[in-house]
Structures are given as structure tokens and as C-alpha cells.
Amino acid sequence: MTIPSLRQIAIFCFDDAEELDVVGPWEVLALWTQNFPDDGYRASLVSSDGRAVRCAKGLVLQPHSPAEELPAIDVLVYPGGLGTRPHLRDDARLEWVRAQQRTGTLMTSVCTGALVYAAAGLLRNRPATTHWAAIDELATIDPSISIRPDDRYVDDGDIVTSAGVSAGIDMALHLVDRLAGTDRARATRRGIQYDPKPPV
């Protein structure tokens, strides 16, 4: 089913990933890529083994494929959630993350996904952000990171990190802007009627 000529955006999901960390970027990136197929990107949900995952609040998602079935990952979205914590001590997974970056993948994270990138050594001496409640944890993992707690997302070239949970929507719209231009990003924003007005 995979068309190799398409550039692949993989949203990586796992047990105890935070639901909106996954589905916010998914909505944005799926709407863009499906409405504008000529842009040459495809978005899909992947997991390490392709089996269903149970997210942090109990939502069960079925990934489209194991990550390894994609010919290559051009853009990786690493969500946050409590499920990231075991990843910080999972050498095989951290090496997989490093291998993605080495092969030129645009590495992006939502929320505490940044902790995993930090544990893999990707954020050394670089600017990054994460969920407000995980700022100290990020600094502990790698004190060399220049943490930007007030940024919605931090685009540092080959690595883009975002703040907590809902910030993944803003970061994903930025990715559309970066990869396909402002008109596309605006059309995508309008598609999801993203004129947020928090009531409290």
C-alpha cells in the first residue's frame, strides 16, 4: 500500500501516549496530506510492532503499520504522555531515535516526547521545549539544553519540539507551513476551524 515516492510523515504511538498529542498533529497532517496529495506527503500512525496501543487516558488506537514497514521516515512526530518515561531507559529505542536523525529525518516532538529526544542525546546544547510540568525533568536529563518554557514550539532546523499536549496542533500547522507553504497551512487551519477561544 505504501507508495515509495511519497514522503512519509510518521506519528509514532505507544502505550500511554497522551491522546491529543497523537491526534492533534494527526488531524492537521492528515487533513493537509489528503486534501493536497500533489504536495507529495503521506501521514500515518506507526508503532514499534503495529499492534493497537492504549493511550494514557484509556483511548485505544490502531496504528496503520509498524514503523519498520515504512520505506523511510521523512518526518517523525514523537508524542508525549506518561508512556515516554520507560523509553528514557530503553537503549534499543533510543538508538532507533538516533538512527532516524542520522538518516535525515525531520525530528519533531509534542509535550514530553522531548524527554526521549533528550535522553537520546539529540538536544545537547540546543534550544527545545516540553510540557510546562516537565521542564525540570528535561533539564535534569540534559542540563545543556536551552529550555524555552514560553515558546509554543521551538524550530531548531532538523529538530522541532513543542510544548504540552494541545501545542502539537500549533506545531503541526507550522510543519505544514514549513513543508508546503503558508497557503496550505492556512487552508488546513480553516479546515479544522482553528480559531481557538478558550472559555476559561
Place this chain on the structure above:
Amino acid sequence: MTIPSLRQIAIFCFDDAEELDVVGPWEVLALWTQNFPDDGYRASLVSSDGRAVRCAKGLVLQPHSPAEELPAIDVLVYPGGLGTRPHLRDDARLEWVRAQQRTGTLMTSVCTGALVYAAAGLLRNRPATTHWAAIDELATIDPSISIRPDDRYVDDGDIVTSAGVSAGIDMALHLVDRLAGTDRARATRRGIQYDPKPPV
């Protein structure tokens, strides 16, 4: 597993429901109810038969139960998406919607979920909103509706409708405010770090 004394919030999902219409409110309502169990509410995903649904952009979700397994639905969230269109001509489903309202359920909708409520006759001579691209469709289904295209959501007492896709997040935060107070809604907003800054 269902504790009858809890008030039940059911997010109704179905094939071709729009992903963020489902998961935006889910994130908000699950975070609130799980972090504050003493408030006495429980949120779950339901579908008509309990089987997995394939959402509009291809995400596969597994509901927690069939709707009928809940002892009663205190709050119903009806998402939108292209999957709503067959519902408009599905007499059994429309009667189920009417039956929910008759039994005192707080009826809420995201995006084109409002079309289903309109087709069931719930919005006659009442204010409501929907996705900007479905305003004309809503007016055609029931010209007596006082459509409010500029509102993020419309709370008309026992029925609350919201604008497109991402507006479900704002509506869900309003529901937390209404059902459990402003402190809870603010804590929930902070949990998902909902300080949106659309980049385009």
C-alpha cells in the same frame, strides 16, 4: 466495570467521524474526570455496536462499549465528520437521538454533529452552530434554526452545539466549567497546556 452512581459522559463515535471532533473533547473530559474522580463523572467512547470505527481521515478507534451498555447517558457528545450524512436519513438513529433528549441527557455536538440534531428535530426554533462549511446545510435541514456562525459554541441549556472540529476543545472546557466549576476547567486547560497560538 460501569459504576452506576457515576454520571456518564458518552462520546459517540462512528465510521467517518472526524478524528479531532472525537479526541479533542475526549482529551478534555477524560483528563478532568480521571484527575478529579470525586466530581462524579466518567467519560467513555461509545458506538452503536461497540466495534472499532474508522474515522474520516483513516484513524481507527476502539470504543469502550456499545452505547446501550451504559446505564444512562447524562451527557452525550455527538461529533461531526462526513460520517454524519447517512445519519440524517437513518430513522432508528434519529429516534435514538430524540430518546436521549427525552430522558434528560445533556445533548452536545461538535461540528456537523449539529446536522444530526437538526434532522432529529431537536434544534427547531433554537440557536445553534456548526462547521462554517455546513452552515447552509444546517439551514436547509431546518430553516427555523437561529444559526450563529461566529460563535465558538452555543449553550442553549439542554443542547450545546459547537463550531467545526477544533471547537470541540473549547466546548468541552465549557462543559467542565458548567458541570464542575471554573477552577476545574482552568486546571483542565492547564493540564493540556491550552494556550493556543495558531502560527498562520
